Amino acid sequence: MSIIEKIKAHEQEVRATKYPPDSHICPNCKEAHKSFKPHQKRNRLFLVIIGNIVNKIRSLLGRWRCLICGATFTYYPDFAIPCKRYVKEKVLELSRKYVEDDDTSYRKVASNNRFPIVHETGEHYFDHTTVWRWVGYIGSLEQRLSRALKLIREKEPSSKIFRQIHPVNPRKYRSKGRRKLLDRCMRLFILEREFKKVFNASNFTEFAPPFL
16 A cells, blocks of 8 residues: 555544544553544645655544543554654655765755655755754654663563664764764664564654654
């Protein structure tokens, strides 16, 4: 199923009030999903890069109310990142490409086969500073990195991931702060491969808390 098909399928599920999935609990009181009641539906614009075009896909996100504590929250599907319009798949792909390729730059990553990526209206280009922000965001996920390392250590204490060192190219940063973000971003992507091998699952399954 393509990413656009996933977005459309999720929209239909929101309209049918089939979300949230059975596995989720209230973020406030931790009660099970059976205590949830549909609250409202939010319009959401997703941006999907296909080839050299940024496609705009309008969809819905479902909001729910917990009947136990009264809290309301939004359920985010796996392809969505709270506060970001671009789908998770492309955020991870281009961020990984930047930190792992020593010879690439933000401008090169923000193009496709050396041709610019443009929005479907033709009025705007996909800006390289967007990738800069994505990399910084992933690099800020310190708790996610610590949690994943802890889980791997508990499951596979002899894993080689704890001895691997992959420094970021010094040309990619000018400050210690940016270096830390890039280093953490790099480690998260390296760790992702080991996480999938150990748990047969992605460390980025829930990129952020699903309820906000």
